[in-house]
Amino acid sequence: MTLGWQGFSFEHPDDWALSRVTGTRSRGFLVLSSSGAISCQVRWEPSGDPSAAALRYLKSLSTRKNKVEYSLSDSGEWKRTGATHGRGFATALEDGRLMLIEVMGRAKDQLLPPLRAASSSLCVSRLWSVFGLSVFVPEEYELNKAEFLSARTRLTFRARGGALTAERFGLAAQLLGDADLESWLRSAFLGFAGETHQREDGLGLGRTRQLMKPAERVYARCEPELNQMTVLHGRGRRLELLPEWEWFGPIQNSKQS
Amino acid sequence: MAKPSGWRGILATALRMPMERKFELDEVGLRVWEALDGKTTVAAISSLLQREFKLSRAEAEASLGAFLKTLAARGLIVEP
Numbered sequence: 001m002t003l004g005w006q007g008f009s010f011e012h013p014d015d016w017a018l019s020r021v022t023g024t025r026s027r028g029f030l031v032l033s034s035s036g037a038i039s040c041q042v043r044w045e046p047s048g049d050p051s052a053a054a055l056r057y058l059k060s061l062s063t064r065k066n067k068v069e070y071s072l073s074d075s076g077e078w079k080r081t082g083a084t085h086g087r088g089f090a091t092a093l094e095d096g097r098l099m100l101i102e103v104m105g106r107a108k109d110q111l112l113p114p115l116r117a118a119s120s121s122l123c124v125s126r127l128w129s130v131f132g133l134s135v136f137v138p139e140e141y142e143l144n145k146a147e148f149l150s151a152r153t154r155l156t157f158r159a160r161g162g163a164l165t166a167e168r169f170g171l172a173a174q175l176l177g178d179a180d181l182e183s184w185l186r187s188a189f190l191g192f193a194g195e196t197h198q199r200e201d202g203l204g205l206g207r208t209r210q211l212m213k214p215a216e217r218v219y220a221r222c223e224p225e226l227n228q229m230t231v232l233h234g235r236g237r238r239l240e241l242l243p244e245w246e247w248f249g250p251i252q253n254s255k256q257s
Numbered sequence: 258m259a260k261p262s263g264w265r266g267i268l269a270t271a272l273r274m275p276m277e278r279k280f281e282l283d284e285v286g287l288r289v290w291e292a293l294d295g296k297t298t299v300a301a302i303s304s305l306l307q308r309e310f311k312l313s314r315a316e317a318e319a320s321l322g323a324f325l326k327t328l329a330a331r332g333l334i335v336e337p
Contacts, residue, residue, distance in 0.1 A: 015314065017313065017314065017315035035314060131313065131315065131316065132313060150316060150319050150320040150323060151312060151316050151320060170310075170311075170312055170313075170316055171285065171310055171312070174283065174284050174285060174310070225311075226311050227310060227311035227312075228311070
Protein backbone atom coordinates (compact mmCIF):
# COMPACT_ATOMS: atom_id res chain seq x y z
CA MET A 1 0.00 0.00 0.00
CA THR A 2 1.00 3.60 -0.39
CA LEU A 3 1.29 6.26 2.26
CA GLY A 4 0.95 9.74 0.78
CA TRP A 5 1.36 12.66 3.15
CA GLN A 6 2.57 16.27 3.02
CA GLY A 7 4.10 16.00 -0.43
CA PHE A 8 5.86 12.62 -0.27
CA SER A 9 4.78 9.03 -0.70
CA PHE A 10 6.22 5.54 -0.26
CA GLU A 11 5.11 1.93 -0.22
CA HIS A 12 4.56 0.00 2.99
CA PRO A 13 3.28 -3.46 3.96
CA ASP A 14 -0.50 -3.92 3.90
CA ASP A 15 -0.85 -4.42 7.64
CA TRP A 16 0.69 -1.06 8.54
CA ALA A 17 -1.57 1.81 9.50
CA LEU A 18 -0.95 5.39 10.54
CA SER A 19 -0.96 5.65 14.33
CA ARG A 20 0.50 9.10 14.95
CA VAL A 21 1.11 12.18 12.84
CA THR A 22 2.07 15.77 13.49
CA GLY A 23 3.67 18.69 11.69
CA THR A 24 3.42 20.62 8.47
CA ARG A 25 4.71 20.21 4.95
CA SER A 26 8.16 21.51 5.84
CA ARG A 27 8.65 19.67 9.12
CA GLY A 28 6.85 16.77 10.75
CA PHE A 29 6.77 13.32 12.20
CA LEU A 30 4.57 10.26 11.76
CA VAL A 31 4.41 6.66 12.90
CA LEU A 32 3.02 3.65 11.08
CA SER A 33 2.23 0.63 13.23
CA SER A 34 1.92 -2.95 12.07
CA SER A 35 -0.42 -5.56 13.51
CA GLY A 36 2.64 -7.06 15.24
CA ALA A 37 5.65 -5.52 16.96
CA ILE A 38 7.03 -3.63 13.95
CA SER A 39 6.56 0.09 13.57
CA CYS A 40 7.98 2.71 11.29
CA GLN A 41 8.76 6.31 12.07
CA VAL A 42 9.17 9.03 9.49
CA ARG A 43 10.68 12.44 10.15
CA TRP A 44 10.99 15.25 7.66
CA GLU A 45 12.74 18.60 7.89
CA PRO A 46 13.13 21.58 5.55
CA SER A 47 16.71 20.72 4.56
CA GLY A 48 19.97 19.30 5.85
CA ASP A 49 22.77 16.82 5.31
CA PRO A 50 21.35 13.25 5.47
CA SER A 51 24.40 11.61 7.07
CA ALA A 52 24.76 14.34 9.69
CA ALA A 53 21.05 14.15 10.49
CA ALA A 54 21.22 10.36 10.80
CA LEU A 55 24.19 10.59 13.16
CA ARG A 56 22.46 13.26 15.24
CA TYR A 57 19.37 11.11 15.49
CA LEU A 58 21.28 7.96 16.49
CA LYS A 59 23.26 9.81 19.15
CA SER A 60 20.05 11.21 20.58
CA LEU A 61 18.75 7.70 21.25
CA SER A 62 21.40 6.73 23.78
CA THR A 63 20.70 7.44 27.41
CA ARG A 64 22.64 6.54 30.54
CA LYS A 65 20.38 3.54 31.09
CA ASN A 66 19.90 2.47 27.51
CA LYS A 67 23.04 2.27 25.45
CA VAL A 68 22.26 2.09 21.73
CA GLU A 69 24.78 0.37 19.47
CA TYR A 70 24.66 1.45 15.86
CA SER A 71 26.45 1.33 12.55
CA LEU A 72 25.98 4.09 10.01
CA SER A 73 27.06 3.88 6.37
CA ASP A 74 28.27 6.79 4.23
CA SER A 75 25.02 6.60 2.26
CA GLY A 76 23.02 7.44 5.39
CA GLU A 77 21.75 3.93 6.16
CA TRP A 78 21.92 2.65 9.70
CA LYS A 79 21.31 -0.39 11.82
CA ARG A 80 20.88 -0.13 15.56
CA THR A 81 20.44 -2.53 18.44
CA GLY A 82 19.44 -2.04 22.05
CA ALA A 83 16.08 -2.21 23.75
CA THR A 84 14.61 -1.72 20.27
CA HIS A 85 16.19 -2.78 17.01
CA GLY A 86 15.99 -0.50 14.05
CA ARG A 87 17.06 -0.11 10.44
CA GLY A 88 16.72 3.21 8.75
CA PHE A 89 17.99 5.68 6.23
CA ALA A 90 18.21 9.41 5.74
CA THR A 91 17.93 11.02 2.35
CA ALA A 92 17.24 14.32 0.62
CA LEU A 93 14.05 14.51 -1.42
CA GLU A 94 13.97 16.12 -4.86
CA ASP A 95 12.35 19.19 -3.34
CA GLY A 96 15.26 19.58 -0.89
CA ARG A 97 13.55 18.25 2.21
CA LEU A 98 15.41 15.89 4.49
CA MET A 99 13.72 12.56 5.26
CA LEU A 100 14.53 10.02 7.95
CA ILE A 101 12.71 6.70 7.83
CA GLU A 102 13.31 3.97 10.37
CA VAL A 103 11.67 0.57 10.73
CA MET A 104 11.77 -0.70 14.30
CA GLY A 105 11.01 -4.00 15.97
CA ARG A 106 12.47 -6.93 17.86
CA ALA A 107 15.72 -8.72 17.04
CA LYS A 108 13.83 -11.51 15.30
CA ASP A 109 11.71 -9.19 13.10
CA GLN A 110 12.49 -8.76 9.43
CA LEU A 111 13.13 -5.03 9.26
CA LEU A 112 15.08 -4.80 6.03
CA PRO A 113 12.39 -5.77 3.42
CA PRO A 114 9.92 -3.03 4.42
CA LEU A 115 12.77 -0.54 4.68
CA ARG A 116 13.96 -1.43 1.17
CA ALA A 117 10.40 -1.09 -0.15
CA ALA A 118 10.11 2.35 1.45
CA SER A 119 13.49 3.59 0.25
CA SER A 120 12.99 2.41 -3.35
CA SER A 121 9.53 3.98 -3.63
CA LEU A 122 10.02 7.21 -1.66
CA CYS A 123 9.36 10.23 -3.85
CA VAL A 124 7.91 13.72 -3.95
CA SER A 125 4.21 13.38 -4.69
CA ARG A 126 0.91 15.25 -4.59
CA LEU A 127 -0.79 12.06 -3.43
CA TRP A 128 -2.55 12.02 -0.07
CA SER A 129 -3.10 8.38 0.73
CA VAL A 130 -4.07 7.25 4.19
CA PHE A 131 -6.72 4.93 5.68
CA GLY A 132 -8.23 4.13 2.29
CA LEU A 133 -8.37 7.76 1.15
CA SER A 134 -6.37 8.31 -2.03
CA VAL A 135 -6.44 11.69 -3.76
CA PHE A 136 -4.08 13.99 -5.62
CA VAL A 137 -4.21 17.54 -4.29
CA PRO A 138 -2.51 20.57 -5.89
CA GLU A 139 0.60 21.70 -4.04
CA GLU A 140 -0.98 25.08 -3.43
CA TYR A 141 -3.36 23.55 -0.96
CA GLU A 142 -2.14 23.33 2.63
CA LEU A 143 -3.52 20.80 5.03
CA ASN A 144 -5.72 22.61 7.54
CA LYS A 145 -7.14 19.68 9.49
CA ALA A 146 -6.94 15.90 9.48
CA GLU A 147 -9.67 13.84 11.11
CA PHE A 148 -9.40 10.09 11.44
CA LEU A 149 -12.75 8.83 12.59
CA SER A 150 -14.23 5.39 12.68
CA ALA A 151 -14.79 4.37 9.05
CA ARG A 152 -14.29 7.98 7.99
CA THR A 153 -11.17 9.90 7.00
CA ARG A 154 -11.44 13.61 6.37
CA LEU A 155 -8.71 15.99 5.23
CA THR A 156 -9.46 19.71 4.97
CA PHE A 157 -7.22 21.95 2.86
CA ARG A 158 -6.94 25.69 2.44
CA ALA A 159 -5.42 27.80 -0.31
CA ARG A 160 -5.64 31.42 -1.30
CA GLY A 161 -8.96 31.58 -3.12
CA GLY A 162 -10.07 28.03 -2.46
CA ALA A 163 -10.99 25.38 0.08
CA LEU A 164 -11.09 21.64 -0.37
CA THR A 165 -12.32 18.68 1.65
CA ALA A 166 -11.24 15.16 0.75
CA GLU A 167 -13.25 12.53 2.53
CA ARG A 168 -13.35 8.78 2.53
CA PHE A 169 -16.43 7.03 3.87
CA GLY A 170 -16.21 3.37 4.86
CA LEU A 171 -19.37 1.27 5.14
CA ALA A 172 -20.68 3.00 2.01
CA ALA A 173 -23.45 0.47 1.38
CA GLN A 174 -24.75 0.90 4.94
CA LEU A 175 -24.35 4.68 4.74
CA LEU A 176 -26.31 5.02 1.53
CA GLY A 177 -28.96 2.52 2.58
CA ASP A 178 -31.79 2.76 0.09
CA ALA A 179 -30.78 6.24 -1.09
CA ASP A 180 -29.12 6.74 -4.45
CA LEU A 181 -25.78 8.51 -4.59
CA GLU A 182 -27.13 11.77 -6.00
CA SER A 183 -29.82 12.25 -3.35
CA TRP A 184 -27.34 11.31 -0.62
CA LEU A 185 -24.77 13.78 -1.97
CA ARG A 186 -27.33 16.58 -2.18
CA SER A 187 -28.55 15.81 1.31
CA ALA A 188 -25.04 15.51 2.79
CA PHE A 189 -24.01 18.80 1.23
CA LEU A 190 -27.07 20.68 2.40
CA GLY A 191 -29.17 20.76 -0.68
CA PHE A 192 -26.29 21.61 -2.92
CA ALA A 193 -27.85 22.56 -6.23
CA GLY A 194 -26.19 22.56 -9.61
CA GLU A 195 -25.46 20.50 -12.65
CA THR A 196 -25.05 16.76 -12.35
CA HIS A 197 -22.26 14.85 -14.08
CA GLN A 198 -22.90 11.13 -14.04
CA ARG A 199 -20.03 8.70 -14.43
CA GLU A 200 -19.75 4.95 -14.37
CA ASP A 201 -17.84 5.01 -11.11
CA GLY A 202 -19.39 8.06 -9.48
CA LEU A 203 -21.13 11.36 -9.70
CA GLY A 204 -20.31 15.05 -9.77
CA LEU A 205 -22.28 18.14 -8.87
CA GLY A 206 -21.13 21.56 -9.92
CA ARG A 207 -22.20 25.15 -9.58
CA THR A 208 -20.58 28.11 -11.27
CA ARG A 209 -19.58 31.27 -9.44
CA GLN A 210 -22.46 33.57 -8.62
CA LEU A 211 -22.64 37.14 -7.38
CA MET A 212 -22.06 36.45 -3.68
CA LYS A 213 -21.19 32.76 -3.84
CA PRO A 214 -17.98 31.09 -4.96
CA ALA A 215 -18.01 28.26 -7.49
CA GLU A 216 -18.52 24.87 -5.89
CA ARG A 217 -17.92 21.31 -7.00
CA VAL A 218 -18.56 17.94 -5.37
CA TYR A 219 -17.28 14.73 -6.90
CA ALA A 220 -17.91 11.31 -5.43
CA ARG A 221 -16.28 8.07 -6.49
CA CYS A 222 -17.83 4.77 -5.46
CA GLU A 223 -15.42 1.98 -4.62
CA PRO A 224 -17.79 -0.97 -4.05
CA GLU A 225 -15.01 -3.56 -3.86
CA LEU A 226 -13.94 -1.84 -0.62
CA ASN A 227 -17.45 -0.82 0.46
CA GLN A 228 -16.27 2.77 0.52
CA MET A 229 -16.75 6.10 -1.19
CA THR A 230 -14.39 9.02 -1.73
CA VAL A 231 -15.81 12.55 -1.91
CA LEU A 232 -13.98 15.69 -3.02
CA HIS A 233 -15.72 18.96 -2.21
CA GLY A 234 -14.16 22.22 -3.31
CA ARG A 235 -15.23 25.80 -3.40
CA GLY A 236 -13.48 28.96 -4.42
CA ARG A 237 -13.01 31.83 -6.78
CA ARG A 238 -10.33 30.08 -8.81
CA LEU A 239 -11.45 27.25 -11.05
CA GLU A 240 -8.06 25.52 -10.96
CA LEU A 241 -8.59 24.92 -7.25
CA LEU A 242 -11.85 23.05 -7.78
CA PRO A 243 -11.63 19.25 -7.86
CA GLU A 244 -11.34 17.27 -11.08
CA TRP A 245 -11.95 13.58 -11.71
CA GLU A 246 -8.20 13.14 -12.18
CA TRP A 247 -7.69 14.09 -8.54
CA PHE A 248 -8.94 10.69 -7.42
CA GLY A 249 -5.89 8.52 -6.72
CA PRO A 250 -5.29 4.81 -7.15
CA ILE A 251 -7.61 2.68 -5.01
CA GLN A 252 -5.64 1.17 -2.12
CA ASN A 253 -7.03 -2.30 -2.51
CA SER A 254 -6.05 -4.11 0.62
CA LYS A 255 -8.14 -5.19 3.56
CA GLN A 256 -5.23 -5.93 5.84
CA SER A 257 -4.27 -2.54 7.16
CA MET B 258 -34.14 -4.01 25.77
CA ALA B 259 -32.88 -3.72 29.35
CA LYS B 260 -34.95 -3.57 32.55
CA PRO B 261 -33.73 -1.30 35.38
CA SER B 262 -32.89 -3.00 38.64
CA GLY B 263 -32.32 -1.91 42.27
CA TRP B 264 -33.09 1.72 43.07
CA ARG B 265 -33.63 2.50 39.42
CA GLY B 266 -36.31 -0.17 39.28
CA ILE B 267 -38.02 1.15 42.43
CA LEU B 268 -37.89 4.73 41.14
CA ALA B 269 -39.16 3.63 37.74
CA THR B 270 -42.12 1.94 39.44
CA ALA B 271 -42.82 4.88 41.79
CA LEU B 272 -42.59 7.46 39.03
CA ARG B 273 -44.35 5.23 36.54
CA MET B 274 -41.41 5.39 34.24
CA PRO B 275 -40.98 2.80 31.50
CA MET B 276 -39.56 -0.43 32.89
CA GLU B 277 -37.64 -1.10 29.73
CA ARG B 278 -35.04 0.80 27.76
CA LYS B 279 -34.89 0.45 24.01
CA PHE B 280 -31.68 0.65 22.02
CA GLU B 281 -31.68 0.97 18.29
CA LEU B 282 -28.67 -0.48 16.55
CA ASP B 283 -27.58 0.03 13.00
CA GLU B 284 -26.62 -2.88 10.76
CA VAL B 285 -23.03 -3.04 12.00
CA GLY B 286 -23.99 -2.61 15.65
CA LEU B 287 -26.57 -5.36 15.35
CA ARG B 288 -24.01 -7.73 13.87
CA VAL B 289 -21.63 -7.04 16.76
CA TRP B 290 -24.45 -7.46 19.28
CA GLU B 291 -25.32 -10.84 17.77
CA ALA B 292 -21.68 -11.89 18.01
CA LEU B 293 -21.45 -10.97 21.69
CA ASP B 294 -22.26 -14.45 22.98
CA GLY B 295 -19.66 -14.64 25.74
CA LYS B 296 -17.58 -17.07 23.72
CA THR B 297 -16.50 -15.15 20.62
CA THR B 298 -13.34 -13.12 21.22
CA VAL B 299 -13.01 -9.42 20.43
CA ALA B 300 -10.37 -10.31 17.84
CA ALA B 301 -12.80 -12.70 16.16
CA ILE B 302 -15.53 -10.03 16.08
CA SER B 303 -13.01 -7.59 14.59
CA SER B 304 -12.18 -10.15 11.88
CA LEU B 305 -15.89 -10.61 11.25
CA LEU B 306 -16.34 -6.85 10.72
CA GLN B 307 -13.37 -6.75 8.39
CA ARG B 308 -14.74 -9.65 6.38
CA GLU B 309 -18.43 -8.77 6.24
CA PHE B 310 -18.25 -4.98 5.99
CA LYS B 311 -14.87 -4.67 4.22
CA LEU B 312 -13.42 -2.57 7.00
CA SER B 313 -9.67 -2.29 7.43
CA ARG B 314 -8.09 -3.80 10.53
CA ALA B 315 -7.43 -0.39 12.08
CA GLU B 316 -10.95 0.93 11.60
CA ALA B 317 -12.61 -2.36 12.62
CA GLU B 318 -10.64 -2.36 15.86
CA ALA B 319 -11.33 1.32 16.51
CA SER B 320 -15.06 1.04 15.76
CA LEU B 321 -15.45 -2.12 17.79
CA GLY B 322 -13.53 -0.71 20.76
CA ALA B 323 -15.67 2.43 20.84
CA PHE B 324 -18.89 0.45 20.48
CA LEU B 325 -17.99 -2.00 23.26
CA LYS B 326 -17.13 0.92 25.56
CA THR B 327 -20.55 2.43 24.87
CA LEU B 328 -22.29 -0.85 25.60
CA ALA B 329 -20.30 -1.30 28.82
CA ALA B 330 -21.02 2.29 29.95
CA ARG B 331 -24.74 1.60 29.55
CA GLY B 332 -24.47 -1.64 31.49
CA LEU B 333 -25.41 -3.80 28.54
CA ILE B 334 -22.25 -5.87 28.65
CA VAL B 335 -19.78 -6.62 31.43
CA GLU B 336 -16.09 -7.29 31.20
CA PRO B 337 -15.20 -10.95 31.88
